[in-house]
Amino acid sequence: xxxxxxxxxxxxxxxxxxxxxxxxxxxxxxxxxxxxxxxxxxxxxxxxxxxxxxxxxxxxxxxxxxxxxxxxxxxxxxxx
Amino acid sequence: xxxxxxxxxxxxxxxxxxxxxxxxxxxxxxxxxxxxxxxxxxxxxxxxxxxxxxxxxxxxxxxxxxxxxxxxxxxxxxxxxxxxxxxxxxxxxxxxxxxxxxxxxxxxxxxxxxxxxxxxxxxxxxxxxxxxxxxxxxxxxxxxxxxxxxxxxxxxxxxxxxxxxxxxxxxxxxxxxxxxxxxxxxxxxxxxxxxxxxxxxxxxxxxxxxxxxxxxxxxxxxxxxxxxxxxxxxxxxxxxxxxxxxxxxxxxxxxxxxxxxxxxxxxxxxxxxxxxxxxxxxxxxxxxxxxxxxxxxxxxxxxxxxxxxxxxxxxxxxxxxxxxxxxxxxxxxxxxxxxxxxxxxxxxxxxxxxxxxxxxxxxxxxxxxxxxxxxxxxxxxxxxxxxxxxxxxxxxxxxxxxxxxxxxxxxxxxxxxxxxxxxxxxxxxxxxxxxxxxxxxxxxxxxxxxxxxxxxxxxxxxxxxxxxxxxxxxxxxxxxxxxxxxxxxxxxxxxxxxxxxxxxxxxxxxxx
Numbered sequence: 001x002x003x004x005x006x007x008x009x010x011x012x013x014x015x016x017x018x019x020x021x022x023x024x025x026x027x028x029x030x031x032x033x034x035x036x037x038x039x040x041x042x043x044x045x046x047x048x049x050x051x052x053x054x055x056x057x058x059x060x061x062x063x064x065x066x067x068x069x070x071x072x073x074x075x076x077x078x079x080x
Numbered sequence: 081x082x083x084x085x086x087x088x089x090x091x092x093x094x095x096x097x098x099x100x101x102x103x104x105x106x107x108x109x110x111x112x113x114x115x116x117x118x119x120x121x122x123x124x125x126x127x128x129x130x131x132x133x134x135x136x137x138x139x140x141x142x143x144x145x146x147x148x149x150x151x152x153x154x155x156x157x158x159x160x161x162x163x164x165x166x167x168x169x170x171x172x173x174x175x176x177x178x179x180x181x182x183x184x185x186x187x188x189x190x191x192x193x194x195x196x197x198x199x200x201x202x203x204x205x206x207x208x209x210x211x212x213x214x215x216x217x218x219x220x221x222x223x224x225x226x227x228x229x230x231x232x233x234x235x236x237x238x239x240x241x242x243x244x245x246x247x248x249x250x251x252x253x254x255x256x257x258x259x260x261x262x263x264x265x266x267x268x269x270x271x272x273x274x275x276x277x278x279x280x281x282x283x284x285x286x287x288x289x290x291x292x293x294x295x296x297x298x299x300x301x302x303x304x305x306x307x308x309x310x311x312x313x314x315x316x317x318x319x320x321x322x323x324x325x326x327x328x329x330x331x332x333x334x335x336x337x338x339x340x341x342x343x344x345x346x347x348x349x350x351x352x353x354x355x356x357x358x359x360x361x362x363x364x365x366x367x368x369x370x371x372x373x374x375x376x377x378x379x380x381x382x383x384x385x386x387x388x389x390x391x392x393x394x395x396x397x398x399x400x401x402x403x404x405x406x407x408x409x410x411x412x413x414x415x416x417x418x419x420x421x422x423x424x425x426x427x428x429x430x431x432x433x434x435x436x437x438x439x440x441x442x443x444x445x446x447x448x449x450x451x452x453x454x455x456x457x458x459x460x461x462x463x464x465x466x467x468x469x470x471x472x473x474x475x476x477x478x479x480x481x482x483x484x485x486x487x488x489x490x491x492x493x494x495x496x497x498x499x500x501x502x503x504x505x506x507x508x509x510x511x512x513x514x515x516x517x518x519x520x521x522x523x524x525x526x527x528x529x530x531x532x533x534x535x536x537x538x539x540x541x542x543x544x545x546x547x548x549x550x551x552x553x554x555x556x557x558x559x560x561x562x563x564x565x566x567x568x569x570x571x572x573x574x575x576x577x578x579x580x581x582x583x584x585x586x587x588x589x590x591x592x
Contacts, residue, residue, distance in 0.1 A: 019401065039374075043382045044404060047391075059222035059380060 001079055006053075006072050013048050017041065027069035053079065081121040083245065083333045084286045089279070091118065092337045095241075096267070099341060104263030111236055111262065111341070118241035122204040129171075129203040133164055134238035137213040141227040141234075144220035157221040161214050168210045171203065172425030205245045207422055211372050213238055216252045218376055225253050233259075242338040246330050248348045248368040258343045265342025273561050274550050275340035280568035282332030287576030288526045290325035292519060293318050295577075299514030301485050304495050309503030312495050314513070316478035319485045324353065325530065327366070350546050351538040356469035358440040358476060363542055369422070373415055381411045405445065412438050423484070428492060432483025440476055522575050 001009075007025070014023045018036055031037040037045070046062055049055075049071075055078035065071050081088050095114040099107050119127045140160030144153045216237070220227045228234045237255055300307050300315030307315065328349045338345050352365035362370050381387060387407040395403030413435070420434020444451070458465050486492035515523065537546040553561045 039379075040382075040408065043379055044391075047383060047388055051388075059383075060219070060224035063224065063375075 001076070003072060003076065006075055006079075009052060010049065010068070010072065010075070013045070013052050017045050017048050025068045027067065027072075029068040030066070049075065055079065081118065083330055084283055088333075092279075092340065096340050099262075100265075100267040107262045107265070108233070108236060108259065111240065111259070112232060115236060115239040115241040115244065119239050119244060122245065126203045126205065129167070129206055130209055130239055130244070132167070133206075133210055133213050134235050136160055136163055137217045137238070138228070138231055138234045140217040141220040142229070144217060145227045146223060153221055157217060160217045164210050164214050168206055169421075169425070171206060172421070208247045208249060209238060209244065211369075211376075211422075212243075212247075212249045215249070215372060215376055219252060228252070228256070240343075242334045242341075242343075243345060246327070246334065247366075248331065248334070248346050249372050250345060250368070255343075255345070258345075262342060269558070270554070271340060271342070273558070273565065274554075275336045277550060277553070277561065277565045277568065278332050278336030278339065280565055280572060282329045282334075282336060283572045283576065284526070284568055285325040285329030285332060285530065287572055289523065289530060290322050290329060291577040292515070292523045292526070293322045293325070295515050295519075296513045297322050297485065299512075301487075304486070304491060304498070307503075308498035308501035311503060311512075312482070312499050313478065315495075316482050316485075317474075319481045320353070320474070320478050321527065323481070323484075324349075324365075347546075350542070351534040353474055353477075354470055354534060354538045355473050356466060357444065358437055358473060359444070360542070361473055361477060362437070369419075373419065377418060378411055378415050381414065382407060387411060409442050409445075412442060416441075426488070428483045428486060428489050431489065432480045432492070436480045436483065526575070 011023065011025050014025050014034070015021050018034060018041070020035065023034060025034075031042070042062075046057060050057060053075055055075065057074065057078070061074050065074070081091065091114070095110065099110045099114075102110055116127070119130055137160055140156050143156030148156075216225075216228075216234075219225045228237075233256065234252075236259055237250075237252055240255070240259070243250065296318045297315060300311060301319070304312075304315070331348045335345055335347070346368055348367050348369075350364040350367065352361055355361035355364050387410065390410060391404055391407040393403075394406035397403060398406065416434040416438030417430055418434070419437070420430035420432070423429040423433045455465070460466075460469075482495050483489065483492040486495060513520075533549060536549065539546055553564060
């Protein structure tokens with residue numbers, strides 16, 4: 001899966017979780033840029049990502065992510 | 081050793097003296113020796129239990145390392161958590177005395193009055209260090225940190241004496257870096273002054289406010305059948321203030337002592353009684369416990385396949401938006417039952433500090449659509465509504481405290497019923513609270529000072545750092561700070577309910 005493909009799929013997951021079809025995430029998107037992305041919704045997002053990509057994050061990986069770009073790095077490392 | 085005692089002050093001063101006299105590299109050993117001595121001073125069994133927890137979680141952490149097989153890592157994490165939580169729950173349920181004393185009394189041949197010598201067996205601080213150390217093993221399992229290989233480094237984290245009896249709870253990643261930094265800590269006059277003021281303020285909260293208001297609390301709760309109506313609320317509100325002055329006073333002493341050693345630990349309170357909602361209250365009260373439960377219980381629980389399945393089913397039943405809240409509510413119930421149980425193994429704690437708060441939060445979520453409209457109409461952005469919110473939150477907390485402080489659930493329920501009975505406030509009402517007028521005036525002035533400090537600290541947005549009095553004092557000439565310290569010291573000596581020589585009642589949270 002290329003980085004672009006991961007982003008495209010991730011964007012669909014974001015739109016679904018936050019119930020907003022206008023969301024368009026990129027490398028620098030942070031929680032502050034997405035309405036409703038609080039710590040609880042972050043858990044829902046992680047579960048949806050794990051399910052969508054068929055991967056499993058460790059708890060350590062899910063904290064301290066600076067932006068969506070880093071999230072994509074993690075996803076790609078699991079897919080690889 | 082009580083944290084509010086001349087002995088503890090002498091212990092901290094002596095430790096700090098040796099700590100700053102030895103070369104930087106040796107300071108860790110000074111801290112470890114002082115910490116083990118402190119644990120031992122809390123009772124032989126306190127030392128034994130913390131060593132047991134330290135050894136098991138340390139080995140658990142090593143076996144959770146990334147080089148081990150997945151099966152071994154999972155097994156090690158589960159066994160470590162179950163073992164340590166099991167010991168904590170067993171102590172909660174039976175009491176250490178029940179577990180060991182009878183057998184040991186028999187082994188040692190103690191008879192008659194000497195059979196009570198095992199009373200000291202209750203391990204101090206177990207509720208705090210057990211969670212902190214379990215957190216370390218889970219951090220290793222979840223690959224947040226690499227397992228520590230040096231047992232003595234880990235043992236210092238486990239027993240570090242300022243936190244040992246009452247927290248605040250630390251993560252290994254944060255505290256180990258600070259303990260490592262001890263070699264570079266410098267003793268300055270500013271550090272001594274800040275620590276002295278903080279510790280004196282802690283003594284003030286405990287001895288001038290908490291121990292004084294405890295007289296009112298003990299009077300009302302000790303004879304609750306005689307009080308009804310407003311008096312029940314006075315008792316509950318006084319207990320809320322006692323608990324806050326007691327626990328936050330303890331934290332001032334703990335954080336002040338640790339600051340003297342150049343090791344900063346996280347704050348546990350941020351003007352909690354000024355919170356507008358119950359949810360906000362818990363973000364400002366016992367902050368490190370809330371953080372621990374969020375990171376190690378609540379979020380991991382929501383990520384388990386069981387809760388994901390509950391969410392899937394609920395979404396089909398109630399729609400996507402409402403359905404995704406259902407697993408959160410289930411997780412909240414478990415979380416709050418755990419919070420209540422942590423406060424003590426009795427149902428009164430499970431209700432008063434757990435499930436009742438869970439009920440408030442879930443109810444608040446359910447009526448949120450109505451609340452949004454109501455807030456708009458009532459101009460929620462203006463101060464009268466905010467004052468109402470603060471008062472409402474405090475009132476709801478007090479309702480929980482009736483369970484917390486009452487001897488048992490039936491007593492608490494009797495007090496609830498008594499609220500609706502007629503009462504009279506006559507000329508004798510002050511005397512009936514157990515404090516004479518002069519003590520009541522001292523209490524009111526001291527309480528007003530506590531409120532003023534909290535209002536000064538308070539920032540509505542929690543992401544903003546609270547304003548600190550110490551920082552303000554540092555802008556003034558040094559003499560002002562020392563004058564504040566002297567005033568606090570003299571006030572504690574004169575108005576501390578029993579003065580420094582008195583062995584003050586143990587901090588409430590040190591008995592948890």
